[in-house]
Amino acid sequence: MNTNANSSLPKEKQRLRAQINKTLAQLHYDRRQIAKNVLENLLLLDKFQKASTFGVFIDFRNEIPTSLFLPELYRRRKGDATFSIAAPYCLDSDMIFYRIPTPVENADGTTRLPGLERSRYGVLEPNAQTRADGGALVQPLEFDVMIVPGLAFDHTGARLGRGAGFYDRYLPLLRPDALRVAVAFDEQILPEVPHDANDQFVDAIVTPSRIIRANRPV
Numbered sequence: 001m002n003t004n005a006n007s008s009l010p011k012e013k014q015r016l017r018a019q020i021n022k023t024l025a026q027l028h029y030d031r032r033q034i035a036k037n038v039l040e041n042l043l044l045l046d047k048f049q050k051a052s053t054f055g056v057f058i059d060f061r062n063e064i065p066t067s068l069f070l071p072e073l074y075r076r077r078k079g080d081a082t083f084s085i086a087a088p089y090c091l092d093s094d095m096i097f098y099r100i101p102t103p104v105e106n107a108d109g110t111t112r113l114p115g116l117e118r119s120r121y122g123v124l125e126p127n128a129q130t131r132a133d134g135g136a137l138v139q140p141l142e143f144d145v146m147i148v149p150g151l152a153f154d155h156t157g158a159r160l161g162r163g164a165g166f167y168d169r170y171l172p173l174l175r176p177d178a179l180r181v182a183v184a185f186d187e188q189i190l191p192e193v194p195h196d197a198n199d200q201f202v203d204a205i206v207t208p209s210r211i212i213r214a215n216r217p218v
Contacts, residue, residue: 012194020151023187024062035068037208038183045218047179051144052082055097058124063149064183071105086138089125095166098126098136140173148182148202157201157214158193171200179203
């Protein structure tokens with residue numbers, strides 16, 4: 001449903017955000033198993049397999065635990081000099097991506113992410129040392145894959161974010177052939193997500209149990 005002309009759209013989005021946040025807070029799951037299942041499904045995407053430069057959000061609160069599958073992704077691409085992963089840093093209304101060092105999987109199953117620190121909001125993002133490295137900065141046109149967060153999605157690729165608009169501003173800067181793929185719990189897939197002309201769609205949504213190919217071959 002394109003609600004571009006609907007004056008109640010902001011209220012509908014806020015209602016839906018509250019609903020999904022409540023649902024996510026009530027989920028009980030094995031974080032490591034969820035991360036494993038999501039990565040296995042991501043690896044089924046042809047463009048994901050062939051990609052070299054990845055943009056990946058670092059999970060926060062009840063998001064899909066992307067941080068837990070990064071060590072395995074690095075292991076699978078060991079020895080590939082073209083492979084790199086970049087994480088976002090938010091500055092005012094802009095989002096900037098920096099390459100991050102290889103994650104370390106600890107003996108207890110936790111993951112240590114060198115080169116990152118927690119922001120004042122509690123989100124892990126590239127630290128000052130990483131940002132000062134001129135070679136770490138990644139421009140939008142360099143990305144082959146962008147892994148996108150969100151609160152709700154539908155089968156057309158419509159996405160409901162948290163309301164700050166960072167990805168809605170950043171995704172149009174990517175190359176047309178770059179893969180825009182969201183990762184989400186099955187409970188975040190809805191029959192319809194309200195959107196307007198400023199909301200960016202994704203090409204696919206990957207959950208622990210399935211792949212939803214939305215806009216084009218992926």
